[in-house]
Amino acid sequence: MRTFAYLGPSGTFTETALDQVPEAQGANRIPVATVHEALDTVVSGEAEAAMIAIENSIEGGVTSAQDALATAPGMRIRSEHLVSVNFSLVVSPGTTLADVETVAAHPVAYAQCAKWMAEHLPKAVHLPAASNVSAARDLGSSVAHAAISTPRITEVVESLEVLATGIADSSEAQTRFVLVSRDTTLPAQTGADKTSLIVELPNDRAGSLLDMLEQFATRGVNLSLIQSRPIGDRLGRYRFVIDLEGHIRDERVAAAMLGLKRVSPRVMFLGSYPRADGQRAVVADRFSDESFTDARDWLREIVSEAPAR
Numbered sequence: 001m002r003t004f005a006y007l008g009p010s011g012t013f014t015e016t017a018l019d020q021v022p023e024a025q026g027a028n029r030i031p032v033a034t035v036h037e038a039l040d041t042v043v044s045g046e047a048e049a050a051m052i053a054i055e056n057s058i059e060g061g062v063t064s065a066q067d068a069l070a071t072a073p074g075m076r077i078r079s080e081h082l083v084s085v086n087f088s089l090v091v092s093p094g095t096t097l098a099d100v101e102t103v104a105a106h107p108v109a110y111a112q113c114a115k116w117m118a119e120h121l122p123k124a125v126h127l128p129a130a131s132n133v134s135a136a137r138d139l140g141s142s143v144a145h146a147a148i149s150t151p152r153i154t155e156v157v158e159s160l161e162v163l164a165t166g167i168a169d170s171s172e173a174q175t176r177f178v179l180v181s182r183d184t185t186l187p188a189q190t191g192a193d194k195t196s197l198i199v200e201l202p203n204d205r206a207g208s209l210l211d212m213l214e215q216f217a218t219r220g221v222n223l224s225l226i227q228s229r230p231i232g233d234r235l236g237r238y239r240f241v242i243d244l245e246g247h248i249r250d251e252r253v254a255a256a257m258l259g260l261k262r263v264s265p266r267v268m269f270l271g272s273y274p275r276a277d278g279q280r281a282v283v284a285d286r287f288s289d290e291s292f293t294d295a296r297d298w299l300r301e302i303v304s305e306a307p308a309r
């Protein structure tokens with residue numbers, strides 16, 4: 001039976017993202033407690049793929065996921081999935097807002113409710129939880145007086161009371177999830193694709209960040225995310241987590257990758273996959289596949305006609 005891992009327990013937004021994967025319907029699902037654990041199940045072969053949150057429209061890149069992807073061997077993103085997220089404040093029956101001094105919440109969820117918290121619970125202390133669901137499920141047994149959770153939490157944990165709904169700073173917030181596996185076959189080009197990379201730069205060379213960015217700019221490759229994360233071995237060493245518009249089989253993306261390989265000591269290719277929003281990249285004529293192949297044919301002709309030395 002096919003097996004998929006996701007950040008559990010059942011009821012998380014991550015599970016909602018997994019529900020979007022046709023192959024995961026009726027499959028065996030392993031709920032895990034962290035992104036690291038999710039990727040470990042894939043590395044060990046226990047699960048064929050894992051669903052992880054990678055970016056939020058308010059909080060930006062999910063750094064724990066970026067760091068886990070940078071260190072787990074051989075991970076490839078197969079597909080991306082968007083889920084609209086909103087949050088409720090829940091308590092054990094009888095607790096009022098005035099009683100709440102501590103709030104359990106997943107850090108990404110807590111950050112998305114910052115304005116509501118500042119207005120209604122300015123003195124509350126945040127207790128980080130592994131997921132939106134575990135924050136609420138563990139209320140009875142933890143020191144938390146309230147939890148930030150998904151609006152559907154009362155379907156999973158019936159004993160809870162909802163103190164406030166729609167507490168996220170934006171009602172339009174979305175989280176982007178990716179399905180990660182060890183399958184290295186490339187998903188087909190669709191014209192509306194994304195490619196994810198992790199790039200390290202030499203830190204003893206002035207202008208290496210500009211060198212990297214030029215590889216994309218001069219080939220008309222648009223970036224949709226760029227974030228630096230500490231490599232962790234010593235101060236001042238960072239890796240760049242990058243999402244770009246296009247597929248590695250697009251000539252302009254392939255050319256940028258070749259350029260990157262020359263300026264960077266380490267480029268990790270995390271995958272090319274269809275964009276969840278179906279938005280096609282806007283590509284100027286001079287960056288089209290045809291423009292690249294024409295230029296290559298022109299050069300080949302010159303080289304093949306060159307007199308032997």
Ligand SMILES: O=C(O)C(=O)C[C@]1(C(=O)O)C=C[C@@H](O)C=C1
Pocket residue numbers: 007011012013014015053056062085106108109130131132133150175
């Ligand atoms: O999947 C969930 O419900 C989670 O608790 C996790 C998570 C995340 O990992 O970032 C997912 C989406 C929300 O934006 C906040 C938290």
